[in-house]
Amino acid sequence: MSGFTPQELKTIIGEGLLSFPVTDFTASGDFNAQGYAARLEWLAPYGASALFAAGGTGEFFSLEPGEYRDIVRTAVDTCKGKVPIIAGAGGSTRQAIAYAQEAERQGAHGILLLPHYLTEASPAGVMAHVEQVCKAVDFGVILYNRALCRLEAEHLEILAERCPNLIGFKDGIGDIERMVSIRRRLGDRFSYLGGLPTAEVFAAAYRAMGVPVYSSAAFNFVPATAMRFYNAISSGDQATVNDLLDRFFLPYVQLRNRGAGYAVSIVKAGAELVGHGAGPVRAPLTELTAEEREILAGLIKAVE
Numbered sequence: 001m002s003g004f005t006p007q008e009l010k011t012i013i014g015e016g017l018l019s020f021p022v023t024d025f026t027a028s029g030d031f032n033a034q035g036y037a038a039r040l041e042w043l044a045p046y047g048a049s050a051l052f053a054a055g056g057t058g059e060f061f062s063l064e065p066g067e068y069r070d071i072v073r074t075a076v077d078t079c080k081g082k083v084p085i086i087a088g089a090g091g092s093t094r095q096a097i098a099y100a101q102e103a104e105r106q107g108a109h110g111i112l113l114l115p116h117y118l119t120e121a122s123p124a125g126v127m128a129h130v131e132q133v134c135k136a137v138d139f140g141v142i143l144y145n146r147a148l149c150r151l152e153a154e155h156l157e158i159l160a161e162r163c164p165n166l167i168g169f170k171d172g173i174g175d176i177e178r179m180v181s182i183r184r185r186l187g188d189r190f191s192y193l194g195g196l197p198t199a200e201v202f203a204a205a206y207r208a209m210g211v212p213v214y215s216s217a218a219f220n221f222v223p224a225t226a227m228r229f230y231n232a233i234s235s236g237d238q239a240t241v242n243d244l245l246d247r248f249f250l251p252y253v254q255l256r257n258r259g260a261g262y263a264v265s266i267v268k269a270g271a272e273l274v275g276h277g278a279g280p281v282r283a284p285l286t287e288l289t290a291e292e293r294e295i296l297a298g299l300i301k302a303v304e
Contacts, residue, residue: 004084006140009110010167012084013142014191015212016049017230019219020057022268023071025279031067032279033074040078042276046223048083049213051075052112055088057217057264060114062282069102076107086142090114093129097136110140112170115149123155134163141165144195146172153178153185160189170195171211174202183210197263198256200226200249203233204241217263218252221270225303248303255295261285266296273297274304 004012021043024035040051053075054060054068063071068087075085087103089096089111100111113133121129126149134141143159143166145151150173151159159166169186171179172195183192194206194214203214212234219226225248232240256262264281269288271278273296281287288296 003107003139004109006110006138006165006167009084009086009140010191012109013050013086013168013193013213017047017219017227018050018052018193018213018215019043019048019223019226020052020055020215020217021075022220022264022271022278023054023058023063025282027279029280029282031070033070035278036071036074037078039271039276039278040075043219043223044079044082046219046227048219048223050084050086050109051079052086052088052215053108055086055112056114057220057267058088059264059282059285060088060090061117062285065098065102068099069106072103072106072108080107084109086110086112088112088114089133091117093132096129096133100133100137100141104137104139108139110142110167111137112142112144112168114144115147117148120148123151126151127155127159130159130166131162134159134166137165139165140167142168142170142191142193144170144172146170146195153181156182156186156190160186167191168193170215171206172196176205176209179206179211180209198249198253200229200233201245201253203229207233217267218249218270220267221274221276222248222300222304244303248299252296252299255292255299258292259286259288262288266292269293269296270300273300 024032054071072087087108089099169190170193192211199214216226
């Protein structure tokens, strides 16, 4: 699969299901390239429109630059001709630029620009951060509005004018008024993605707002179920949507909410339970308890 122009990437992410593969680590916590490649080969045929390498669920926050390079390269090489790879990038402005440029060198098709960390900043400062990253690369950039990155419609309108390769907006805040304002004001300038944890729970509401695409964490361990839910949402099959919400996604959210950081830990636990273990999470994340793993196993059994 050759590289895409930003506008081509915008079209690709404008429909279908997206997902963030977990990153495979060995028992000692080192990147496991062989396991990661096998994971991507397993997931690719299920039909995701794009996969996000080294994203939030891939524990981007715990990676050092050499690992990041190896993860993106492994993803690109493994999925070449199968599914586009979008890399995570974030941290301080210079760090985010370095990660974005490395992803471009390794052949990724774009980046998801994750929020900067720790330091609060004004909208003008966040806009400057986003603009500098966009102008440092040629491929497409998707902005993740979440945590300390909370831009409004008027800020995005300015960025859209200044940064032609800013082609996507992912919402991880869940402010309906903000999302409606952005969608109405920016129109088709961006592709819009739902990015709240366990996005399936919010999928119908976001679709009604003109945001039909979301990224699925559950795709990591129940890919057939994740695709079945997405297809049901897309086709208006409310009976299937309600059934999967009741039997899997809502109790899954209750389990996920038992621990801080479980949005990643529960996904890795699920992958192990279905025979595609990815190794431990890295500190400061913690693993599910034995009781919680047993509950998760029952939820998986109910839908797979």
